[in-house]
Amino acid sequence: MEKILVTGFEPFGGEKTNPSWEVVNALPRVIAGHAVVRECIPVSFRRGPAAVLEAIQRENPSIVLCVGQAGGRAKVTPEFVGINYADARIPDNDGEQPQATRLLADAPDARFSTLPVRAMAQAMIDAGVPAAVSYSAGTYVCNAVLFSVLDALAASQSTARAGFVHVPNSPEQACHLAKATPSMPVALMLQGIVSGLECACSWG
Amino acid sequence: MEKILVTGFEPFGGEKTNPSWEVVNALPRVIAGHAVVRECIPVSFRRGPAAVLEAIQRENPSIVLCVGQAGGRAKVTPEFVGINYADARIPDNDGEQPQATRLLADAPDARFSTLPVRAMAQAMIDAGVPAAVSYSAGTYVCNAVLFSVLDALAASQSTARAGFVHVPNSPEQACHLAKATPSMPVALMLQGIVSGLECACSWG
Amino acid sequence: MEKILVTGFEPFGGEKTNPSWEVVNALPRVIAGHAVVRECIPVSFRRGPAAVLEAIQRENPSIVLCVGQAGGRAKVTPEFVGINYADARIPDNDGEQPQATRLLADAPDARFSTLPVRAMAQAMIDAGVPAAVSYSAGTYVCNAVLFSVLDALAASQSTARAGFVHVPNSPEQACHLAKATPSMPVALMLQGIVSGLECACSWG
Amino acid sequence: MEKILVTGFEPFGGEKTNPSWEVVNALPRVIAGHAVVRECIPVSFRRGPAAVLEAIQRENPSIVLCVGQAGGRAKVTPEFVGINYADARIPDNDGEQPQATRLLADAPDARFSTLPVRAMAQAMIDAGVPAAVSYSAGTYVCNAVLFSVLDALAASQSTARAGFVHVPNSPEQACHLAKATPSMPVALMLQGIVSGLECACSWG
Numbered sequence: 001m002e003k004i005l006v007t008g009f010e011p012f013g014g015e016k017t018n019p020s021w022e023v024v025n026a027l028p029r030v031i032a033g034h035a036v037v038r039e040c041i042p043v044s045f046r047r048g049p050a051a052v053l054e055a056i057q058r059e060n061p062s063i064v065l066c067v068g069q070a071g072g073r074a075k076v077t078p079e080f081v082g083i084n085y086a087d088a089r090i091p092d093n094d095g096e097q098p099q100a101t102r103l104l105a106d107a108p109d110a111r112f113s114t115l116p117v118r119a120m121a122q123a124m125i126d127a128g129v130p131a132a133v134s135y136s137a138g139t140y141v142c143n144a145v146l147f148s149v150l151d152a153l154a155a156s157q158s159t160a161r162a163g164f165v166h167v168p169n170s171p172e173q174a175c176h177l178a179k180a181t182p183s184m185p186v187a188l189m190l191q192g193i194v195s196g197l198e199c200a201c202s203w204g
Numbered sequence: 205m206e207k208i209l210v211t212g213f214e215p216f217g218g219e220k221t222n223p224s225w226e227v228v229n230a231l232p233r234v235i236a237g238h239a240v241v242r243e244c245i246p247v248s249f250r251r252g253p254a255a256v257l258e259a260i261q262r263e264n265p266s267i268v269l270c271v272g273q274a275g276g277r278a279k280v281t282p283e284f285v286g287i288n289y290a291d292a293r294i295p296d297n298d299g300e301q302p303q304a305t306r307l308l309a310d311a312p313d314a315r316f317s318t319l320p321v322r323a324m325a326q327a328m329i330d331a332g333v334p335a336a337v338s339y340s341a342g343t344y345v346c347n348a349v350l351f352s353v354l355d356a357l358a359a360s361q362s363t364a365r366a367g368f369v370h371v372p373n374s375p376e377q378a379c380h381l382a383k384a385t386p387s388m389p390v391a392l393m394l395q396g397i398v399s400g401l402e403c404a405c406s407w408g
Numbered sequence: 409m410e411k412i413l414v415t416g417f418e419p420f421g422g423e424k425t426n427p428s429w430e431v432v433n434a435l436p437r438v439i440a441g442h443a444v445v446r447e448c449i450p451v452s453f454r455r456g457p458a459a460v461l462e463a464i465q466r467e468n469p470s471i472v473l474c475v476g477q478a479g480g481r482a483k484v485t486p487e488f489v490g491i492n493y494a495d496a497r498i499p500d501n502d503g504e505q506p507q508a509t510r511l512l513a514d515a516p517d518a519r520f521s522t523l524p525v526r527a528m529a530q531a532m533i534d535a536g537v538p539a540a541v542s543y544s545a546g547t548y549v550c551n552a553v554l555f556s557v558l559d560a561l562a563a564s565q566s567t568a569r570a571g572f573v574h575v576p577n578s579p580e581q582a583c584h585l586a587k588a589t590p591s592m593p594v595a596l597m598l599q600g601i602v603s604g605l606e607c608a609c610s611w612g
Numbered sequence: 613m614e615k616i617l618v619t620g621f622e623p624f625g626g627e628k629t630n631p632s633w634e635v636v637n638a639l640p641r642v643i644a645g646h647a648v649v650r651e652c653i654p655v656s657f658r659r660g661p662a663a664v665l666e667a668i669q670r671e672n673p674s675i676v677l678c679v680g681q682a683g684g685r686a687k688v689t690p691e692f693v694g695i696n697y698a699d700a701r702i703p704d705n706d707g708e709q710p711q712a713t714r715l716l717a718d719a720p721d722a723r724f725s726t727l728p729v730r731a732m733a734q735a736m737i738d739a740g741v742p743a744a745v746s747y748s749a750g751t752y753v754c755n756a757v758l759f760s761v762l763d764a765l766a767a768s769q770s771t772a773r774a775g776f777v778h779v780p781n782s783p784e785q786a787c788h789l790a791k792a793t794p795s796m797p798v799a800l801m802l803q804g805i806v807s808g809l810e811c812a813c814s815w816g
């Protein structure tokens with residue numbers, strides 16, 4: 001049975017939970033005939049990408065999907081591209097705060113996700129989940145994980161497809177945020193991630 | 205058994221359903237010892253307020269809550285005030301489009317909701333539903349319903365408390381709207397409305 | 409020569425200047441044949457309204473326009489209505505922070521501006537200044553000033569017309585605020601305020 | 613005397629003017645000892661990039677800055693990266709509407725701007741112009757111009773530095789757009805572009 005590796009993040013910034021891990025943790029064991037392997041990774045420029053790469057080595061998945069949270073977004077957003085750049089506005093969970101720096105000295109400027117992000121967003125919408133392709137994963141740990149994984153898979157000539165999906169704030173979080181802050185229940189995010197993964201599994 | 209009258213709106217603007225009615229229609233029969241009476245009202249400056257007032261006459265409720273949709277909002281928002289004014293950007297379901305006009309010639313400029321909106325918003329938040337008091341119900345049919353009901357109850361020296369709650373777009377709607385459009389599942393709106401009504405029932 | 413009284417606010421919240429006063433201070437001495445009297449008023453629930461009323465007593469203007477700032481707004485917004493309510497998220501410049509309280513015990517719930525706000529917004533647009541009528545002046549000092557002035561003028565059966573206009577953040581402020589914060593140069597706000605006052609002067 | 617090539621766009625989408633060209637056309641003849649060459653380019657996936665490359669061939673500039681408009685943005689935003697991808701929501705001025713397609717078959721996925729975008733944004737802020745680095749130039753003609761120019765310069769091993777800056781809607785445009793649409797006068801955009809170019813000229 002082929003495997004899907006899906007990662008979410010540990011709590012961050014004083015929060016007790018991280019919706020990205022809540023949604024990943026709630027995934028079914030099997031999606032479209034693929035075994036789902038879950039991994040909770042740290043919000044760390046150094047240890048985050050390493051944790052995903054270690055899990056890829058161990059599990060040899062055919063699909064890798066990392067899930068993170070982008071507060072302020074209203075939809076589930078598959079990321080189109082990861083960039084070889086870090087610029088942190090706040091320290092990560094290790095206290096590191098890289099500024100205006102290249103992630104990997106000898107890697108290209110950016111790499112496109114190898115998941116069918118456009119079709120995945122459409123599959124989510126078809127399932128009733130607000131979704132849209134995003135063209136920037138930011139310059140924080142989420143982007144670092146995306147770029148590092150894409151670059152490592154490309155360098156090793158792996159056939160695994162990889163990508164990243166950002167989810168909105170949860171309603172619990174939005175309760176304590178400004179009036180205009182959008183949110184989405186974890187159950188709806190989950191439906192979106194499952195629909196996106198089913199799409200990715202059946203792709204070419 | 206005292207009664208709560210809760211109204212939602214008919215579909216509008218070519219939509220097949222109106223989340224405001226979906227949520228009202230899903231309410232339990234009894235909330236905090238009050239019988240819940242549901243009424244679906246038209247998106248009409250003339251027939252909308254009339255339908256609520258007719259139901260109030262018929263049912264003699266102690267609490268009246270009208271629910272409508274405010275596309276673009278991210279939270280469930282109890283309205284603080286209705287104003288004696290109509291200014292329609294688009295025609296209502298009767299083709300009427302009042303512009304810059306007073307709703308009721310001899311009524312005051314505005315009336316505050318007689319429901320405990322602040323406490324209701326807090327009760328919704330305590331239940332995990334993003335909510336906030338809103339200080340403008342707009343100038344369309346929603347506001348016309350709110351103001352007309354408040355004015356009629358004040359004029360008749362009724363002891364019934366009345367108010368209005370706006371809900372966001374549903375996820376189904378947001379799927380076809382811009383990337384930044386917030387949404388909320390009807391089930392979560394429902395939890396908010398129920399928590400708000402429980403609060404109103406136990407108030408003073 | 410008839411008079412226009414225009415007020416702006418003192419600096420607030422640690423800022424060195426307040427764009428509302430900058431724009432008021434830059435007004436010409438005469439607009440549409442009316443002498444322009446400027447007044448800088450404190451960001452205080454108690455002293456702000458009092459300062460405007462004192463100036464009205466002293467100057468006997470036929471038009472009163474108070475100008476304040478609403479950070480986050482993108483346009484110049486004449487306010488349609490002031491409400492008899494205060495709910496302060498942060499203390500004013502006197503350290504007062506009224507919460508969920510009526511401003512004036514024996515006054516009505518709200519009063520509409522007696523300036524032609526719709527025509528004024530259109531006059532601003534005609535002059536190339538982004539503008540729109542607003543239906544909520546909030547629940548802070550700006551609204552308290554608006555409501556108190558409207559109520560005092562109504563109580564004294566004055567023929568003076570009064571109202572409030574909110575202006576956006578200035579570019580200098582926006583430089584230090586989030587990427588999505590709109591701004592408007594004081595010179596453009598000024599053009600808007602002048603066009604709005606010309607409209608008000610020529611009104612019925 | 614070294615040259616700066618600055619491009620703006622022709623009117624688009626039925627508009628009579630394009631603020632991006634208005635601002636470019638208003639630039640001084642000399643900035644920081646560099647001669648400023650202006651070029652107005654078409655909103656065309658095919659002819660837009662070609663026009664910039666032809667001007668580069670003709671003028672041999674040491675700095676290339678393309679300016680475009682991103683309606684909805686509140687700040688002047690130097691773009692960090694161009695991506696090798698086109699996905700047009702509406703047809704360009706030639707009626708072309710590429711969808712989900714690579715711009716250049718043999719080019720990398722993306723290229724970083726070779727202008728000092730971070731320092732340029734700071735220089736704009738220091739000049740009082742709201743500015744921020746943007747990490748997505750979208751998937752329309754603006755991005756196509758940016759990526760194509762960066763790729764051509766890299767392929768030819770040119771030492772010219774190149775980049776793109778998006779400007780907000782002008783106030784004239786915002787007058788006819790939704791209440792929340794931010795805008796910026798062309799004169800302020802101009803100050804930002806000049807400050808950004810001065811920064812780029814003095815860079816390394």
